[in-house]
Amino acid sequence: MKAATKKYINLKTPLPGPKSQELIKRKEENVPRGPFNTSPAFIKQAEGAMITDIDGNTLIDLAGAIGSLNAGHCPPNVVKAIQEQVEKYIHPCFHVMMYEPYIELAEKLNEITPGNHAKKTFFLNSGAEAVENAVKIARKYTGRRAIVSFDRGYHGRTLLTMSLTSKVKPYKNGFGPFATDTYKLRHPYYYRKPQGMMDEELDELYLNQINDFFLGEVPPEDIAAFIMEPIQGEGGFIEPSKNFVQKVREICREHGILFIADEVQTGFGRIGKMFASEHFDIDPDLITMSKSIAAGMPISAVTGRAEVMDAPNPGEIGGTYGGSPLGCVAALEVIKSLQEDGLVERANHIGDMITERFQSLQETYGNIGDVRGVGAMCAMEIVKGQNTMEPDKELTGKIVAECNRRGVILLGAGLYGNVIRTLSPLVITDDQLTEALDVIEEVIHDLT
Structure with missing residues (x-):
């Protein structure tokens, strides 16, 4: 498929960049391994649904600090x-x-x-x-x-x-x-x-x-x-x-x-x-x-x-x-x-955009078993085949990790570890969300 044009994501270095890599070394020396990290980068600043890391890379946030940022990063x-x-x-x-x-x-x-x-x-x-x-x-x-x-x-x-x-x-x-x-x-x-x-x-x-x-x-x-x-x-x-x-x-x-x-x-x-x-x-x-x-x-x-x-x-x-x-x-x-500011109502619009794209992917790729969500709380379940419904935790992990490497911060979930979920800030713009969904689609296409 044709690679999407990036208007908001700007990766100046591979993720993690050299400054993040240095901090990762310090983290490994001083912080126990128990706390898990989704993104391999270290943040410098953020606004709305956009994050800039310490290497100057800009990323789109669909994780929202595990749902803590419905109002977005740093609301004025x-x-x-x-x-x-x-x-x-x-x-x-x-x-x-x-x-x-x-x-x-x-x-x-x-x-x-x-x-x-x-x-x-x-x-x-x-x-x-x-x-x-x-x-x-x-x-x-x-x-x-x-x-x-x-x-x-x-x-x-x-x-x-x-x-x-x-x-x-x-x-x-x-x-x-x-x-x-x-x-x-x-x-x-x-x-x-x-x-x-x-x-x-x-x-x-x-x-x-x-x-x-x-x-x-x-x-x-x-x-x-x-x-x-x-x-x-x-x-x-x-x-x-x-x-x-x-x-x-x-x-x-x-x-x-x-x-x-x-x-x-x-x-x-x-x-x-x-x-x-x-x-x-x-x-x-x-x-x-x-x-x-x-x-x-x-x-x-x-x-x-x-x-x-x-x-x-x-x-x-x-x-x-x-x-x-x-x-x-x-x-x-x-x-x-x-x-x-109408953010509660906007959650439904965001959810419609995500669900429509996920359902389109479900029709195209046999590894998406279920699409579900209410408002902006949306998810798709990754399986080894739509007929067997066998959970595919390994592929899910690869999709999440690759999306993070390509500038879309994403989370997994589920008892079987095979669910991809979105918890984007409700202030995310339509263009930003579309670009993030384009990256998710690219990653699924490339990995499946």
Whole structure:
């Protein structure tokens, strides 16, 4: 095929360039090998959906810091808010000296999260911390011990969140023993359902298994909460049906079990609504948030029903750096941008562009087994053949690595490691996205 014209990608050196190579040597000498890196380059500066590395190469970002940059790299209003805040005070610790941005952001999240009930919000540093604290709150409120998650779900890398996470490698292998009183249920994966089965039948099968679970694993009166990603992220961008999610929500209500929506990756406009829970018409008891809440500033949140959030006594939840003033002012500006600049709606347009291209590739290349997505949360599943559907992790890794070498920052995902996902900033232009998709198509053509 004809090579695409590059208007935005400008590779002055092979990736990694000489300056990045030197830093890689220093990294290998001083940083453990555990932290994984997608791109082989080191960043110098970034704006919107574009990154310039230290060797002067310009790249298009379709990873968005694993979904942390829905508002883009360095949004001017966010940068200004941080600069103004850092000149006033950096971090007095909310537990010592309170500050207004914390209250303003809590008010805003109480307003925009799903549900018309009274809510309260508090802040932490990361998505995993938000999940841990949501679990603590649920246990305190219900007086129950068990927490139920779903297969292929991802909730973090701490001991408890790793226990709730489904994928063994690389997240859990060799890190046990794991937290007790955590259990897992089946989650529909329609692309890989038994041959001849309808989606509705798979839903019914898994919903009926919950009754057996209550009999064979843990009784409902011992379960504090179910936790679910409305759309699975690390698991491969797996979207359950509205029927499945709503029925799980009903089961929780029936048995006095709290429903926690893990919106760390799906929140803040990614799927064409502010929160994915809105897509399924549910109102969770607790919502965990992080990633795109503050354009890359380290802050996370738990928002929930006021009576549930008030269950812990003073001092029982919190953390020294939770709710950083810098993160709070950044988040307020991000939310303003998402609402006023049309970025939430733009997610649907971005998703249409990506899905249309991925479906075209699926028709051309036999290695693309499934194309799926909601809003700008899009993915394609790489297989050894569309008939066999056998996952092709090796080819997936090659495609991701080669795209990164050609100037498009891309991520993999999936239980089998065979899913290519896009988490581009929502400020990416049509031309930039088209050029990035052209590179992806070139790479798939060259490798397959």
